[in-house]
Amino acid sequence: MWCESLFKGYVRYWLPVALVLLLTGMFWIGERSLYHKLYYLSFALPTLIVALVCWRRFLFLRHAPLFWLFVAFSVYVALSLAWSAGSVDYSKLKHPLYICMLLLGVAALGNVDMRRLVLSVGIGGGVAALAALVSIVMFLSENREYARLEGYGALYNPLLTSHVYGFFATLWLGALMSSARQWPLKLMMLVPLVLLLFLTGSRTPFMALFACVVWLLVMVADKRGLWLVLALTCIGLTGVWFFGADLLDRGLSYRPFIWAETWKQIMPALWLGHGYDTGIDIVLPDGANTLLADPHNLTLGVIYQTGLVGGALWLTLYSYSLLSAWRMRGSGLVLISSTLLVYGFVAGMTEGGSFMSRPKEHWFLIWIPIAIHLAVLCKVSKAPKAATPEVTSGA
Numbered sequence: 110m111w112c113e114s115l116f117k118g119y120v121r122y123w124l125p126v127a128l129v130l131l132l133t134g135m136f137w138i139g140e141r142s143l144y145h146k147l148y149y150l151s152f153a154l155p156t157l158i159v160a161l162v163c164w165r166r167f168l169f170l171r172h173a174p175l176f177w178l179f180v181a182f183s184v185y186v187a188l189s190l191a192w193s194a195g196s197v198d199y200s201k202l203k204h205p206l207y208i209c210m211l212l213l214g215v216a217a218l219g220n221v222d223m224r225r226l227v228l229s230v231g232i233g234g235g236v237a238a239l240a241a242l243v244s245i246v247m248f249l250s251e252n253r254e255y256a257r258l259e260g261y262g263a264l265y266n267p268l269l270t271s272h273v274y275g276f277f278a279t280l281w282l283g284a285l286m287s288s289a290r291q292w293p294l295k296l297m298m299l300v301p302l303v304l305l306l307f308l309t310g311s312r313t314p315f316m317a318l319f320a321c322v323v324w325l326l327v328m329v330a331d332k333r334g335l336w337l338v339l340a341l342t343c344i345g346l347t348g349v350w351f352f353g354a355d356l357l358d359r360g361l362s363y364r365p366f367i368w369a370e371t372w373k374q375i376m377p378a379l380w381l382g383h384g385y386d387t388g389i390d391i392v393l394p395d396g397a398n399t400l401l402a403d404p405h406n407l408t409l410g411v412i413y414q415t416g417l418v419g420g421a422l423w424l425t426l427y428s429y430s431l432l433s434a435w436r437m438r439g440s441g442l443v444l445i446s447s448t449l450l451v452y453g454f455v456a457g458m459t460e461g462g463s464f465m466s467r468p469k470e471h472w473f474l475i476w477i478p479i480a481i482h483l484a485v486l487c488k489v490s491k492a493p494k495a496a497t498p499e500v501t502s503g504a
Contacts, residue, residue, distance in 0.1 A: 112162055112163050113163075115159065115162065115163060116159060116163040116166050117221075119155060119156075119159045120217055120218055120221045120222065120225075121221070121222060121225065123155060124152075124156075124214055124217070124218045124225075124229075125218065125225050125226075125228070125229040126151070127151040127152040127155070127214070128152070128214070128215065128218065128226075128229045128230070128233070129229050129232050129233050129236075130147055130148075130151050130152070131147075131148055131151075131152055131211075131468065131477075132229075132230065132233030132234075132236070132237070132477070133233050133236040133237065133240075134147050134148070134263070135262055135263040135264055135273055135470070136236065136237065136240040136261070136262045136263075136264070137240075137262050138262060138263050139262055139263060140263060141263045141469065143263070144263045144468065144469075145467050145468055145469075148207070148468040149207075152210065152211065152214055153206075153207055153210040153211075156210040156211075156213055156214040156217075157206075157210055160210075160213055166217065167213060167216075167217060169216075169220055169487060170213070170216060170487070172487075173216070173483060173486065173487050174429060175426070175429060175430060175433070175479070175482070175483050175486060176212060176216070176483060178422070178425055178426050178429060179208075179209070179212060179426065179479070179483075180209075181422055182419070182422040182423060182426060183205035183208070183209065183465075185415060185418065185419055185422060186205065186385045186414075186415055186419065186465055187202055187205060187385070189381065189382055189384045189385045189414065189415050189416075189419065190202070190384060190385050190386070191384070192381065192383075192384045193383065193384025193385060193386060193387050194383060194384060194387055195387075198386065201385060201386050204465050204466055204467060205465060207467060207468065208465065208476050211472075211476055211477070211480050212476075212479070212480045212483055214480075215480040215481060215483070215484045216480070216483050216484045216487055218484065219481075219484025219485065219487060219488050220484070220487055220488060223442070223484075223485075223488050226481075226484060227442070230280065230481065231284075233277070234277050234280045234281055234284075234298060235298060237273075237274065237277035237302065238277065238281070238297075238298040238299075238301050238302055240261075240262075241274055241277075241301040241302045241304070241305040242301040243261075244258065244260070244261055244305055245258075245301060245304060245305055245308060247261065248308055257308070257309055257310040257311075258270065258305065258308035258309050258310075259309075260309075264470075266470075267309040267310055267311055268309070268311045268313060268460055269469075269470040270309055270311075270470075271306055271309040271311040271313060271314045272313075272314070272456060272460075272470040272471065272473050272474055273470055273473045274302050274305050274306060274309075274314075275302075275306060275313075275314035275317060275318065275452060275456060275473075276449065276452065276453070276473040276474070276477070276478070277302050278299060278302035278303050278306065278314070278318065279317075279318065279321055279448055279449055279452040280445065280449060281295050281296075281298045281299040281302065282299060282318070282321060282322075282325070282337075282341075282448065283321075283325070283444055283445035283446075283448035283449065284445055285299065285337065285340070286325045286329055286337055286444060286448075287441030287442075287444045287445055288441055296340060299340075303318075312459075313456050313459045313460050314456060316455060316456070316459065317451075317452045317453075317455040317456035318341075318452065320451055320452070320455040321448050321451050321452050321455075322337065322338070322341060324447070324448055324451045325337060325444070325448060326338075328434075328435070328438045328444055328447070329438075329444070363393050363394075363395070364405060364459060366393070366394065367391055367393075367401065367404060367405050367406075368404065368405070368406055368409060370391045371389065371391065371404035371406070371409045371413060372409070374389060374391075374413065375409070375412055375413050375416075378416060379416060379417060380416045380417050380418060381415070381416040381418060382412065382413060382414045382415040382416030382418075382419055383413060383414055384414060384415075385414050385415065385465070386414065387413070387414055388402060389402065389403065389404060389413055389462070390402065391404070402462075403461060403462030403463065404462050405459060405460050405461065405462070406457070406458055406459065406460070406461070406462070407457030407458070407460075407461045407462065407464050407471075407474070407475070408420065408423065408424070408457065408458065409462070410461065410462030410463070410464055411423045411464050413462070423464075426479070427450065427454055430447070430450055430479070430482055430486075431447060431450065431451070433486055433490075434446070434447030434450075434482070434486075437486070437489050437490065440485075440489045442485045442488070442489060443485055443486070443489055445485075446478070446481045446482040446484075446485040446486075447482060449477075449478035449481060449482070450478045450479065450482055452474075452478070453473070453474035453475055453478045454474075456474050457471075457474050457475065461474070
């Protein structure tokens with residue numbers, strides 16, 4: 110009996126707060142190390158304890174293929190440490206565990222009370238919109254001509270900052286398309302997030318948002334698509350007019366060269382990879398011999414470290430997720446969660462290499478969208494259409 114009380118208190122009261130802290134912590138906590146500790150203490154550790162004590166309440170995941178695909182990928186990544194070059198840091202084995210706790214917690218919350226999950230994510234999206242507005246005002250008040258907005262709080266890099274705010278922009282974009290209810294509020298949340306992306310000077314989020322628009326148009330295929338295109342055109346023209354005139358001045362930023370060099374270094378260990386957490390060095394032909402430590406492509410990063418075997422598992426995660434979303438496209442929840450997945454995958458095609466790490470900006474591209482999508486698939490797949498929760502109350 111006490112076990113059941115523990116689980117109910119954890120899911121109904123503790124998890125929603127912990128999820129909001131995870132989603133918003135980078136805006137206000139100030140230091141990245143504190144953000145890590147915040148996640149460990151508020152989310153990961155309590156979830157681990159509850160999962161060990163009340164393990165029967167997590168058995169619903171045995172029917173979730175997406176969860177088992179994650180387990181298979183994580184096990185293979187962990188095994189690849191065996192053939193990593195140089196000294197092996199076995200503390201890296203904690204990273205899949207951190208991510209697993211995220212998936213377990215979010216899935217449990219969605220399974221017990223999807224409305225609380227939607228509300229928690231919606232609150233996170235509201236805080237993000239407010240943080241974006243405050244950041245825009247602070248940045249413009251500094252009068253730094255030609256500078257890029259680096260971020261405030263635990264955010265310090267324009268591109269990484271765009272990952273986080275782009276996630277929330279996609280959230281409200283999907284919410285706009287999921288239902289016409291409360292659309293002025295959703296649009297009001299979306300505008301400052303997109304405008305902040307212009308100030309970061311990053312092209313990656315706009316490429317990913319374009320892919321999201323295409324995905325939404327295909328998924329919905331009705332007159333809502335016209336309103337979506339109209340709204341984004343107005344926001345985009347406003348952003349370009351005021352903030353984004355030099356957005357394309359940097360060209361391709363050596364991306365084709367970086368990817369070609371990555372493939373050259375992949376080839377000696379094509380099938381199994383060089384091993385998890387093996388570093389890569391790429392020297393740019395920029396005259397200054399700039400050294401890069403990642404392939405600026407998450408999928409190439411997976412293949413470099415885990416080979417074509419790991420790359421196939423990685424792509425299977427996304428293929429299954431999006432095919433399932435297509436089959437359940439009548440659900441507004443699925444529409445939102447799958448759009449977050451599309452954003453993260455496409456954004457990861459031009460930046461990054463750290464696909465399995467401690468909680469940081471890349472989690473907003475990979476693991477937080479996968480966790481939300483897992484929870485949604487578990488709930489929607491077993492619920493009759495009439496009983497599917499509304500998404501407009503939160504997101």
